[in-house]
Amino acid sequence: MKIYSANGVWLKLLCLTIIATLLFEHSQLDIHISKLFYTNGHWLLEKGTQPFAFIFYDLPKLLLILLGIYLIAVLILRHKQNSDINLVIKNAQYDKRLTPLSTREIGYLLLVLIAVPSMIALLKGVTHVSCPNHLILFGGDLPYLNIWQNIAANTPAKCFPAAHAxxxxxxxxxxxxPTLHQYRYRIFEIVTVVGWTMGLYKMLFGDHFFSHTLVSMLLSLTITCALATLFFKYPVANKANSINANGKKSDTASFQKSSKTQS
Known part of the structure; x- marks a missing residue:
């Protein structure tokens, strides 16, 4: 039972995402929070202001693109190594220094880096939710509508969920x-801070409401968890079955040895 106990987590996260969306859509929380960043007809930060735009927008995107390129390069290198047994033996230590992750883990991480922003971008094109700086409330020219009204009106805006975050x-x-399992809580904390920093930057000049970043976070967790279930469920199950089988064999051998000793 413990092997599959995490498999339903992504469904719970999806439900939590829907609840958060409905909660903010039927309240004024987003408006009240955005007013904290908008005073006297101006946002706390002007869009494109340097060096903030480079630090919180351009640099994170560049680093993530470089990470994706690095992972692709490692996969290509490993594919070439696997085609030549001599290269496998010769470069085993070098490959371990290059990355401690398995090929399956690299493939999973690469897919997540592509799937999460792509899914968010797809949803943005469907929801048609306006950014705060588009609204009359904050000096724009569009009325404040809930998500269902925006979809029906087919407005040109594409701000929900938050793609940058x-x-x-x-x-x-x-x-x-699995390789980084022991560091999972620390990773979760660091990534949450990174994501919210990127999201808060966009909120400072009215590009997103608070809920846009919150839903983006929950949806990202849902996708990463669901893909992890697909990628790592069966290897873990097989490993557990192997351990159980070896344990049973060991117990049988010990019992037989004990019986012979007694006789």
Missing amino acids: SAGFSLYGLAFL
Whole structure:
């Protein structure tokens, strides 16, 4: 039972995501929070202001792209090594220094880095939710509508969920890697801070409501958890079955040895 106890977590996270969306859509919490960043007709930070734009927008995107390229390069290198047994033996130590992750883990992490922002971007194109700085309430020219009204009106806005923050939240995939299992709570804390820092930056000049980043975080967790279930469920189950089988064989051998000794 313990092997599959985490498999339903992504469903719970999905339900939590839906609840959070409905809660904020039917309340004024987003408006009240955004008013904290908007005073005297101006946002706390002007969009594109340097060096903040580079530190909190351009640099994180660049680092994540470089991480993706690195993972692809490692997969290509391993594929070439696997085709030549001599290379496998010769470069075993080098490969371990390159990354301690297994090929399956690298494939999972790469898929997460692509799938999470892509899914968020897809949803943005469907929800048509306006950014705070688009609204009349905050000096814009659009009325405040809930998500259902925005979908029906087919407004040109695409602000929900938060895509920029989702790129940071995609690093939650690191917490689900078996190799890094012992560091999962620390990884979760660091990634949460990174994602919310990226999200808060966009909130400072009205590009997102609080709920946009919150839902982005929960949805990112849902996707990373669901993919982890697919990638790591069966290997873990097989390993557990192997351990159980070896344990039974060991117990049988010990029993037989004990019986012979007594006779």
